[in-house]
Amino acid sequence: MQNSLLTCTRWAEQNFAAVDLGDCRRDRRLVKVAAALAKKPGGTLPSAIPKWKDLKAAYRLLDNSAVTFEKVLTPHWQTVRNSCAESGEYLLIEDTTILDFSSHKSLKGIGRVGNDGGRGIYLHTTLAFRINRWNEEQPEVSMLGVAGQHRWVRGEELTRGNVRAGYERKKRRFTRPRESERWAQVLADLPTPAKDNRRIYIADRESDIYEAFDRASTAGCDFIIRGSQDRALLDTPDSLFEAASKPAELGRYTLELRARPGVAARIATVVVRATSVMLRPTYRPGGKLPPRQLFVVEAREENPPSADLEIHWVLLTSLNSRTYQEARRVIQLYACRWLIEEYHKALKTGAGIENSQLERPSASKHC
Numbered sequence: 001m002q003n004s005l006l007t008c009t010r011w012a013e014q015n016f017a018a019v020d021l022g023d024c025r026r027d028r029r030l031v032k033v034a035a036a037l038a039k040k041p042g043g044t045l046p047s048a049i050p051k052w053k054d055l056k057a058a059y060r061l062l063d064n065s066a067v068t069f070e071k072v073l074t075p076h077w078q079t080v081r082n083s084c085a086e087s088g089e090y091l092l093i094e095d096t097t098i099l100d101f102s103s104h105k106s107l108k109g110i111g112r113v114g115n116d117g118g119r120g121i122y123l124h125t126t127l128a129f130r131i132n133r134w135n136e137e138q139p140e141v142s143m144l145g146v147a148g149q150h151r152w153v154r155g156e157e158l159t160r161g162n163v164r165a166g167y168e169r170k171k172r173r174f175t176r177p178r179e180s181e182r183w184a185q186v187l188a189d190l191p192t193p194a195k196d197n198r199r200i201y202i203a204d205r206e207s208d209i210y211e212a213f214d215r216a217s218t219a220g221c222d223f224i225i226r227g228s229q230d231r232a233l234l235d236t237p238d239s240l241f242e243a244a245s246k247p248a249e250l251g252r253y254t255l256e257l258r259a260r261p262g263v264a265a266r267i268a269t270v271v272v273r274a275t276s277v278m279l280r281p282t283y284r285p286g287g288k289l290p291p292r293q294l295f296v297v298e299a300r301e302e303n304p305p306s307a308d309l310e311i312h313w314v315l316l317t318s319l320n321s322r323t324y325q326e327a328r329r330v331i332q333l334y335a336c337r338w339l340i341e342e343y344h345k346a347l348k349t350g351a352g353i354e355n356s357q358l359e360r361p362s363a364s365k366h367c
Contacts, residue, residue: 008038018075022066030072033058041351073149077189080128080145084199085191089131091139092147092221093337094183094203096124097344099354111153120354122179123347124150126186127340137332143339148186152179183207187219200224200319202337208316210282213292216318224334227296227314232280234291240277244298244314247275251324252302255311268311272328273298274321295321297330 006014012035021027033049036058040048049055061067084090101107102118113120126148129141184201193199199221203212205228216223231240238246252271259265274297281288297315304310315334321327347353 009035011035011038015076016072019072021064021071026061026064026067029057029061030067033061043352044355069149069151073146076145077148080147081190083130083144084128084147085193085197087194087196089198090144090200091129091131091141091333091336092126092187092199092201093129093340094124094126094186094201094207095337095340095344096122096182096206097347099123099348101354101356104356109153111155113154122152122154124152124182125340125343127343129336129339137328139332139336141336141339148189150182150185154179180206180209181211183209184212184215184219184223187215187221190219190221193220198222200333202334204337210279210284210289210292213294213316213318214289222318224315224317224319224330226334227316231282234278234280240279240296241314243275243277244273244296245300247273250274250327253328263309266305268304269302270299270311271302272324272331273300274327274330276322294318295330297321297327299331 009031012031016031016034017027019027019030021030032054036048036054037045045058046055049058084092098113098118098120099122100113100118100120101110102120104110107119110119110121112118113122125146128144128147130144131139131141133140183203184207187201190199199219201212201216201221201223203223203225205226207225208228212225213223227240227244229240230242233240233243236243250272252269255268255270257266257268274295276293277296279292279294281291283289295317297313297317299311299313299315301311313331313334315330317330319326319330319333321330
């Protein structure tokens, strides 16, 4: 990873000077507020902006209806997307996190999160990275920024009580707005790439939906998605997970695992298999989607200490995975997904986003 050598003011100018809030005074104020928060990202607004007149101006800025989430961030998103269209190899890593504001009893504009035991906001982020080079089997990457972000508040109309006995007909489910629609949607906003450009979309098990495969292909992106559904296949009675475990071993590698609370450190031996499969098309309103051919790569620990500690990844990918080297590269690329976990950790424990003392999230969207 590369660190920025920009000053806080220069960084704020680079990322927010192009924002148009309908008034040049608001535009200048946004840059000043961003620079102040960059200097002290882990504190409250009063601690970052100690002068009362500047703090009052910052509150007035954030409370203005012209200052929206999308207006502030769209120029940055577009800059990052344009960078991903240049020559080279890029990763677009996507995930969702919950911003939990359950302890903020007076905060308005938030909704149900998790298992309905808390209140907060969902934040879905796509981070972009450039692969600078491969060091043996490890990709060395530099972060370009956020390629897209979507946040929403769960509306009360989506409570389980509105679906009789916890059951909802498939036809109705696919004709109403669904939270799963967020996966890979940002890919449609990517500009046309250079000829020697490769973009790889990476996401965890929740993104294992047929639409994500289609959106990546339509955008000209490869993809690596961790399998969650044991899908039916064409031309074989085997399911996806059965087919992934049957091919001959391509190779194996060792993985050093650190100790965790209640779990001792160990060195795991991981066996790699891969095969090509044809997914049986799934139903959507209007008919079945077309079948899709892809590779499935399995990385599975040999002789794990217990079933719940076993390392077992089933990765669905458009990248060639016929050899051990190709399959191993897919595994290493998927391992980069942990970078977005670090981003979420920085938001919460570094920037302290859940400690915000603002009274309401401005212009929150409901889903």
